[in-house]
Amino acid sequence: MTTPQQVVLRDAMRRLDMTRDAFADRIGCRRRTLDTWLLPDESSEFRAMPEIARRFVQEILERAAPRSPDSTQSVYNDGLTADAGGAMRHLLSVEQFDREGVEALFRLADVMQPIARRRKVTRVLEGAVLANLFFEASTRTRVSFGAAFCRLGGSVCDTTGFTFSSMAKGESIHDTSRVISGYADAIVVRHPEQGAVTQFARATYVPVVNGGDGPGEHPTQALLDLYTLQREFSRVGKQLDGAHIALMGDLKYGRTVHSLMKLLGLYKGVRFTLIAPPGLDMPSAIVEQAARNGNAVEVRSVPGPGLANVDMLYATRIQKERFTGESIESLDNRFRIDRSFVEANCAPDVVLMHPLPRDSTPGAIDLSTDLDRDPRLAIFRQTDNGIPVRMAIFAQLLKVDQLVQKSMRDATWTAPSQVGPEDTLE
Numbered sequence: 001m002t003t004p005q006q007v008v009l010r011d012a013m014r015r016l017d018m019t020r021d022a023f024a025d026r027i028g029c030r031r032r033t034l035d036t037w038l039l040p041d042e043s044s045e046f047r048a049m050p051e052i053a054r055r056f057v058q059e060i061l062e063r064a065a066p067r068s069p070d071s072t073q074s075v076y077n078d079g080l081t082a083d084a085g086g087a088m089r090h091l092l093s094v095e096q097f098d099r100e101g102v103e104a105l106f107r108l109a110d111v112m113q114p115i116a117r118r119r120k121v122t123r124v125l126e127g128a129v130l131a132n133l134f135f136e137a138s139t140r141t142r143v144s145f146g147a148a149f150c151r152l153g154g155s156v157c158d159t160t161g162f163t164f165s166s167m168a169k170g171e172s173i174h175d176t177s178r179v180i181s182g183y184a185d186a187i188v189v190r191h192p193e194q195g196a197v198t199q200f201a202r203a204t205y206v207p208v209v210n211g212g213d214g215p216g217e218h219p220t221q222a223l224l225d226l227y228t229l230q231r232e233f234s235r236v237g238k239q240l241d242g243a244h245i246a247l248m249g250d251l252k253y254g255r256t257v258h259s260l261m262k263l264l265g266l267y268k269g270v271r272f273t274l275i276a277p278p279g280l281d282m283p284s285a286i287v288e289q290a291a292r293n294g295n296a297v298e299v300r301s302v303p304g305p306g307l308a309n310v311d312m313l314y315a316t317r318i319q320k321e322r323f324t325g326e327s328i329e330s331l332d333n334r335f336r337i338d339r340s341f342v343e344a345n346c347a348p349d350v351v352l353m354h355p356l357p358r359d360s361t362p363g364a365i366d367l368s369t370d371l372d373r374d375p376r377l378a379i380f381r382q383t384d385n386g387i388p389v390r391m392a393i394f395a396q397l398l399k400v401d402q403l404v405q406k407s408m409r410d411a412t413w414t415a416p417s418q419v420g421p422e423d424t425l426e
């Protein structure tokens with residue numbers, strides 16, 4: 001079965017680190033033509049890419065970046081724990097990834113897109129069970145992990161909250177992990193303590209995915225953020241190498257920005273501006289690691305100045321639930337990101353992102369809803385992309401990645417062409 005043209009083209013642009021304009025130029029077609037080749041098959045403007053163009057893209061790739069034959073087989077460049085046969089791996093931190101591993105994962109996420117858009121179905125994980133263990137509040141992460149597993153044909157068992165778990169009876173992480181391993185084929189864990197998910201993974205050979213460990217990391221969020229950012233950049237003609245990224249809000253306890261800053265360190269010459277209220281700064285270990293990578297890092301406590309050349313502004317919620325004596329008195333209206341803030345401070349082609357949830361109550365100091373119809377705001381594309389990215393992660397961990405493409409069948413029902421009023425871009 002041939003690889004879908006959208007997967008081939010996006011993979012090529014990622015590997016060559018080219019914008020759509022540059023890539024169209026390289027393969028000698030018009031940008032508009034390339035756009036129609038990248039659209040989903042079901043779109044009325046979709047056009048099939050001629051076979052000769054496909055062969056030319058493959059040739060360019062071969063010449064530009066020859067690869068070892070098995071380089072797309074494995075996402076993980078180390079992995080913390082292997083099972084007795086050395087096969088299974090856990091996903092605990094973005095530090096497990098190198099750039100090639102990210103590309104391989106995103107290529108697989110592109111393969112999953114028709115399933116995520118509900119045009120196709122697969123049963124590659126039929127019979128497999130996911131234990132979705134959330135010992136801390138969650139909506140999108142828990143549901144999207146569950147939906148991703150179901151869309152691969154598996155089933156999901158959920159548990160939510162600490163109070164109703166056996167940990168509230170004093171059970172150790174080790175015991176819970178070993179017990180659940182007897183029930184499930186993959187385990188997602190969210191836990192309020194940093195490092196707890198790694199501890200959980202040590203007690204099992206069943207693949208464990210970190211769904212957020214306190215203020216530590218949120219690797220799958222960072223992966224879907226990066227996947228989204230790359231797609232946004234490719235559309236607006238920007239590259240990750242050399243990008244200027246601003247991270248704003250609670251950078252101390254915001255685990256998504258911890259993972260994202262580490263992951264962006266895989267790209268050359270990325271420049272960071274970090275804007276946090278006093279006392280809520282990015283942990284120094286992460287800043288030092290970026291500096292060792294050669295990334296320029298500027299630290300600010302006042303939002304606004306210095307954002308004019310920023311390519312992506314990523315805002316994150318103040319994590320009051322994690323405060324240990326910090327105060328938010330220094331948090332003023334300047335930390336609210338609304339239309340007037342963006343018009344006054346940011347470039348017309350800035351990409352605006354947020355991991356959600358945002359505080360949407362009137363007067364809240366967070367990302368405002370008045371930007372919702374602004375095409376620069378990518379938040380719902382981020383949440384939508386959680387499905388293909390998490391499907392790709394499961395497919396890799398359970399080693400069915402090579403089976404997905406040929407297992408796909410048409411969906412029997414008709415899904416809406418857009419799932420929400422904000423969906424106008426591809």
Ligand code: ASP
Pocket residue numbers: 212218254255256316317355356357
């Ligand atoms: N949903 C994200 C997380 O679990 C961000 C947040 O809660 O603010 O870390």
